[in-house]
Amino acid sequence: MAQATERLQRYLEDELGACRTEDVEQRLDELSTLETALEVEQVTTELDVLSSLANETRYTLVRVLVGAQEELCVCELHAVVDVTESGLSHALSQLVDAGLVTGRKDGRWKKYRATNRAITLITVLEGSVSDE
Amino acid sequence: MAQATERLQRYLEDELGACRTEDVEQRLDELSTLETALEVEQVTTELDVLSSLANETRYTLVRVLVGAQEELCVCELHAVVDVTESGLSHALSQLVDAGLVTGRKDGRWKKYRATNRAITLITVLEGSVSDE
DNA sequence: CTAGCATATGAGAACTTAGTCATATAATAC
DNA sequence: GTATTATATGACTAAGTTCTCATATGCTAG
Numbered sequence: 001m002a003q004a005t006e007r008l009q010r011y012l013e014d015e016l017g018a019c020r021t022e023d024v025e026q027r028l029d030e031l032s033t034l035e036t037a038l039e040v041e042q043v044t045t046e047l048d049v050l051s052s053l054a055n056e057t058r059y060t061l062v063r064v065l066v067g068a069q070e071e072l073c074v075c076e077l078h079a080v081v082d083v084t085e086s087g088l089s090h091a092l093s094q095l096v097d098a099g100l101v102t103g104r105k106d107g108r109w110k111k112y113r114a115t116n117r118a119i120t121l122i123t124v125l126e127g128s129v130s131d132e
Numbered sequence: 133m134a135q136a137t138e139r140l141q142r143y144l145e146d147e148l149g150a151c152r153t154e155d156v157e158q159r160l161d162e163l164s165t166l167e168t169a170l171e172v173e174q175v176t177t178e179l180d181v182l183s184s185l186a187n188e189t190r191y192t193l194v195r196v197l198v199g200a201q202e203e204l205c206v207c208e209l210h211a212v213v214d215v216t217e218s219g220l221s222h223a224l225s226q227l228v229d230a231g232l233v234t235g236r237k238d239g240r241w242k243k244y245r246a247t248n249r250a251i252t253l254i255t256v257l258e259g260s261v262s263d264e
Numbered sequence: 265c266t267a268g269c270a271t272a273t274g275a276g277a278a279c280t281t282a283g284t285c286a287t288a289t290a291a292t293a294c
Numbered sequence: 295g296t297a298t299t300a301t302a303t304g305a306c307t308a309a310g311t312t313c314t315c316a317t318a319t320g321c322t323a324g
Contacts, residue, residue: 004207004210004211004217005211007207007210008207008208008210008211011205011207011208011241014239014241027208028211031196031204031208031211031212032211032212034195034196034199034200034212035192035195035196035212037195037199038195038258042258042261042262043188043191043192043195045261046191046257046258046261047186047187047188047191049257049260049261050182050185050186050191050257051186053182053186054179054182054183054185054186055179056175056179059175059178059179059182060167060175063166063167063169063170063175064163064166064167067166067169068166072163073143075136075139075140075143076140076143076159076163078136078139078140079136079137079140079160079163079164080163080164080166080167085136107146109143109146116260117260117261120256120260121256121257121260124252124253124256125178125181125182125253126170126174126178128181128248128249128252128253129174129177129178129181129249130174
């Protein structure tokens, strides 16, 4: 980190014209404040949500559930993804953990529904990618 | 898929009371419509965006850039993540590819800035995770 | 209460990714 | 020009992820 700090010092000298050790300290402080603006726990949750969506199988499941606007049975979801039933189960349980879908047992069938979190995220992501 | 289709048939019988082969066909059709509602290319882009964000190093970089509301030098970004300069470069170039940040050369320094896409996504994600 | 069906879970093989070191490029200072 | 500094790229390894098969659980129909 020593070398990196020296570089930051040279950069600040370049930008500000002059730069003392305190200026570097202060800048490091500001940067660290930006980095820790969020609770570690919240960032962890956000990363879980992102990782859960960042996979073709799981993303397809969420897109379909959001599009359906109703709960769908596992056996219906099986028709839209190309994995075994076991793989489908794993995918759905990861999505439940990330708070993107909820599951409900209905007799011998199990039905899943997209959460508001999933609806919001998918909607915004699709919007941000389509109008570029 | 044959076995899966049989299950879907049993499910629809259970739900609708009756179910002919055409009903199964129609449901499969509806599901496939949901799945292909988006262009393959757009889904690919969306998955790229999600995968790029779904990593602690890259997510931190984007969060900091969004929070900073201004461009930051690579040497400043180096202070907030725990990787080598090389790793930082790799991370930033993946973020550029995903359209989440843009880079600009300024003399011997290189500065990065969050794109609107990044700002929107981070804002919505943080909102959706904090109010649960 | 047993058999069969729907879904879940665990362990492990195949693939993917993140980071590192070595090296390349490109700007500046001398 | 050459040396130095800032960042990028390529090749590789370690670690992580995503599936699959085997097996478990828990309904329900008979």
